[in-house]
Amino acid sequence: MPTTHTTCPYCGVGCGIIAQTEEDKITITGDKTHPANFGRLCSKGISLANTLSLDDRLLYPEINGQQSTWESALDKVASEFQRIIAQHGPKAIAFYVSGQLLTEGYYVANKLMKGFIGSANIDTNSRLCMSSSLTGYKRAFGSDTVPGNYEDLEQAELIVLTGSNLAWCHPILFQRISAAKEKRPDLKIVAIDPRYTPTCEIADTHLSIKPGSDGYLFNGLLDFLRRHDHLDYEFLEETQGFGSALEAARETCGSITSVAQHCGLEEEQILNLFNLFAATDKVVTLYSQGINQSTSGTDKVNSIINCHLATGRIGKPGMGPFSVTGQPNAMGGREVGALANQLAAHMDFEPEHRALVQEFWQSPYIPTEPGLKAIDLFAAAAKGEIKAIWIMATNPVVSLPNADSIKQALAQCELVVVSDVVRQTDTTAYAHVLLPALAWGEKEGTVTNSERRISRQRAFLYAPGEAKPDWWILSRVAQRLGYKKEFPYKSAIDVFREHAALSGYKNNGSRDFDISGLLPLTDEEYQTLTPIQWPICQTKQQTTHCGGLRGTARMFADKHFYTRSGKAQFVSIIPRTPAHLPDVKYPLILNTGRIRDQWHTMTRTGKSARLLRHINEPFAEIHPDDAEALNIKDNSLVQITSRLGKWLGRAKFTETQQIGSLFVPMHWNAQNSSCARIAALVMPTTDPLSGQPEFKHTPVRISPYRPAWQGFILSKQPLPLPTEQLDYWVKIRSENNIWRYELAGETKPDNWAEWINKQFGAELDWLEYQDRATGRYRCANIVEERLNICIFIGTDEQLPSRNGLITLFTREKLTPIERLSLLTGQAGTSDQDNIICACYNIGDEAVKKAIQEKGLKTTAQIGEALQAGTNCGSCIPELKSLLGSRK
The missing domain is CATH 3.40.50.740 (Rossmann fold)
Structure with a gap:
């Protein structure tokens, strides 16, 4: 079997992959020799073979x-x-x-x-x-140089994760840190994020910071380090600008009370973090889009770097500021x-x-x-x-x-x-x-x-x-x-x-x-x-x-930098609030980002039915208290509006979302949804130095979306949707080669049967049920005893299980009871699992059953019994939730 060593095309972790080809079969596994992942792959990487079809390829000019x-x-x-x-x-x-x-x-x-x-x-x-990181590095080091490497994450004594949902966005690094903490329980991890994300499950402390206030936090840390004499004076001799940077930090964040007020945190939380940072020699501050995607992203990067320069925590094992990039x-x-x-x-x-x-x-x-x-x-x-x-x-x-x-x-x-x-x-x-x-x-x-x-x-x-x-x-x-x-x-x-x-060319050590x-x-x-x-x-x-x-494992161990003076440069930071703040008309803060199993605009990951089992519709995370105040129901359709546009999707209740904020994924596009391009709502305001947009802080409002009808279609083949007649639709590739369409409209046809025949062909034979009083309509097309298409329409989101119905498409011959169940609305009530572990296609019901029958008490035991959580590990937080052990 021909074997090829290559590299994953997704995030900036850069995992090694082994592709094995035999006739038409392609097998993807992790490369155990690659120093980025040592054989581990995330759910997206392990599903790459499912994304290689040519059905939507551009093949000719x-x-x-x-x-x-x-x-x-x-x-x-x-x-x-x-x-x-x-x-x-x-x-x-x-x-x-x-x-x-x-x-x-x-x-x-x-x-x-x-x-x-x-x-x-x-x-x-x-x-x-990543342009804010680039700009911050160049201001501090004179060059766009990442100082450390992944081994530093395993050698650190303290890891500060800020603005990064590592568990979902860079799962392999998350697993390397998780493994390091398991080996060394004294490794401390602090997660700084407005949201309680799956990454926070491995943290000793989660700081639910006020969105956009990171600059105040790290300016406050710099001032604290100086006031309590936690500086590396020898290293400071190799820097310049410390005095002015310190003065700026004092003026803006000169007390713990001030920092706490700016950041929306308790003073005790601030002190605990500052004391931990001060007392720990090997500190890595790992950050990503929560820092970069801001109108002051470059300043936030430099506020982090300032703290590492002040303590000399750079260029040596287990320490340094570390930006993880988004793309391969x-x-x-x-x-x-x-x-x-x-x-x-x-x-x-x-x-x-x-x-x-x-x-x-x-x-x-x-x-x-x-x-x-x-x-x-x-x-x-x-x-x-x-x-x-x-x-x-x-x-x-x-x-x-x-x-x-x-x-x-x-x-x-x-x-x-x-x-x-x-x-x-x-x-x-x-x-x-x-x-x-x-x-x-x-x-x-x-x-x-x-x-x-x-x-x-x-x-x-x-x-x-x-x-x-x-x-x-x-x-x-x-x-x-x-x-x-x-x-x-x-x-x-x-x-x-x-x-x-x-x-x-003419370098001679002058350029990094x-x-x-x-x-x-x-x-x-x-x-x-x-x-x-x-x-x-x-x-x-x-x-x-x-x-x-x-090659070179780490930079700056010799304290030589690429500025004209050869010294590292402190940058004076005056923290700024985000460019656009909530107001009476747009009272909530929209935060956009990635989810676990999808990538960018889904042109690759959207081809994998497995990757769509975990989350398959556009959604907005909202705190239940915000939802109650706005009369929004869980899993109901909602509309989000900004000054630039609107978005439609499902409400997803979670107490891990900060009150006053929403989170919406960035992935859906006009090829698979009607109105879910969330970037259309984001203001094009950028960091004046880096040009990076502020994706994390858009003022919006959210309201219930109450169409006249809702429904779904399941089909063995893709269908030409009448999109101009549908106000909400999402196209989903499901397992067993079944296509699923979630639908809603503001105008209800007078006669559903006529509408169906007009859209999908009068030549099809339909089993039908219609209740005009309740607005319910159900129909099914059966070809040679096998289910070909089924359509369910109602007045709200209370419709039969989709996953359960999909199993009927695998039947060689529908039984009379199954035919009847399609019309009575009882089909598919015994639902398949909602997928928890995309790597091994394991659902929540299977996990619950194993926990109950085998008395499982830890995620490790679940892994031994079912394999769930043993590959990329990004499902471990959900496994913990099923065990009832959420912190």
Whole structure:
């Protein structure tokens, strides 16, 4: 059985994967030799084989919706670029790229735009998740350098988790921390988050902080450390700016009372955290989007870094500020300069760097200033300033804030080019030219994870249709623009070698990013490259703490930084409240983010029925007290409204949600739901330094949504929904190849039977039941004794079990009782489990039964009995809840 070692295409943990192929069967397992995961995979990773079908793939180039040849499509893109540049200049062209690209594709995109088109208008969707961290690192260290690695999480004595639901967003790191705590119970974990998330289950302390107030907390910590003399004076000699940073902290957070008031916490909670941080040598502060996605995200990052610099807790095992990135290759994008305010190889727009990059590329142009960041880039398109945009491997009509404005921006453009693997997305609907790219499992290249570790993604599938690598597509456009000599690449390794060469070009230890030690790789060595952390220098540089050809586990152990002075820089922080605060009209705070089993806009994970068993409809988490005050019922339909738009989904009661706040996942799109693109509600307000949007703090209101009718359809095949007649609908891929549609409408047909026949065909034979008095309607289409379609309509959400009905589709022949039950509404009352463990497809009823019959008392015992919780572990908090052991 052929075996391929590759890397997961989801989050920035960068897990190693082994893909085994035998005829049409693909088996995915974790790579026990990979230092990021040591064989563990999360539910998404373990389900990758279920997402590889070609049923929705973009397989051929298209121009204006018609299949084309590559020659015609590439000619079209190049000629239109040339025309627009001639008429409007290079700044009228823009690229919007993605952390889903491999480093090689990323590199060519940045080189083409900044070196040969001559504009810096290339930005990446990583702007949405990690640009505040990048900016904070550069202010403090003079470089975009992650100091530590994953081993520090296992060696720490205290881990402060702030703004990160690690259990669901980075499950493998969560498991590494969980395992470390099990081995060393004295490891202390503090979770700082407005929500009580599954991550808080492993925490000794949860601080339910006021949304957006993190800067006050860490400023207060810095002042506390100074007042109580918990500073590393020797290390402070290698820093600058401490005095002014301390003064700012004193002025804004000079007392525990002040910090507690700003953060909405008890003074005792603040003191306990501060004393614990002060008394513990090995401290890692691990943070993610709760810190970054803010109009003051960069300042929050630096407020964290300030505390580590003040105590010298950086560059040594078990300590340091640690940002975990959201995408598989967000770090690779930072390396190649795919953000609008960077040049390649971690260089900037200062004259020395510009000259160096231009000399290396032998390019006719290098922009003199940064380009437009993501939000400004699309705003410029809406104004008609950007005439052509090339979007690669991302779906901005779903993911960007004020998402409806992105539709308007794309509609304004003279040319929209989209390179993607999916034929139909919210964004491809606006494309003039569609270019089919290779997907995960088909393409070759490298990615870099959150700990600076470069790993290979390797192909184990044949390229379908006429799909091509991203670097190939970009190179062929560049050649048509007249740059054949400068873009001669024939394989991914050609691009990688050039990327490595640029990183070491005239470096001599002056820049942090250096992988020139990989430059001599042969083709075979590139194919067999094992995971390695940069910098990887040709010779070990003492001044850069580069570990030479073996890579570098940690940075800054030598107290050398990349600022002009060589010293770390404290940053004076004046904390700010979020840009938009609740008011009488919009009294609640909307927080958006990820859920456990889905990824970004669901174009990949939405193909796996298993991953949709845990959560399959868009929902809003709300505290029961807020719901009671607004007359909202659990699991009922609700409408959320902001100044920009509305959203429809289910209310989900949870006492772990902070009163006054809502949480809504980011994943649903117009391909699988009617009105659930939550980013359409988010204000496009950004951090003035990083350009990262404030996804965590949008003022909204929520109200019951009471349609005239609700219902659902189950079908053996996808159905053409009359979406214009449905106010609420969600399309769900269920197990056993059954399609499920949840529906609701504000207008009720006079005759359901006529409506059904009109929508789905009068030639179908239906068993029907209708009760006009109660508004109930049920029908079923049975073909050759087997259930083909069933439809249930009512006046509220009280409808039969969907999962139970799905089991009827597996029957070879329906019994008379089962036929009758479809009409009486009794079908499916013995429900299947609601899936708890997506890795092993284990539901809550199975767990409850095992607990009762076997007397199980711990999650470990559940794991031994059922396997639940033994893989990625992100279901462990729910298993604890079933055991009745929630803290």
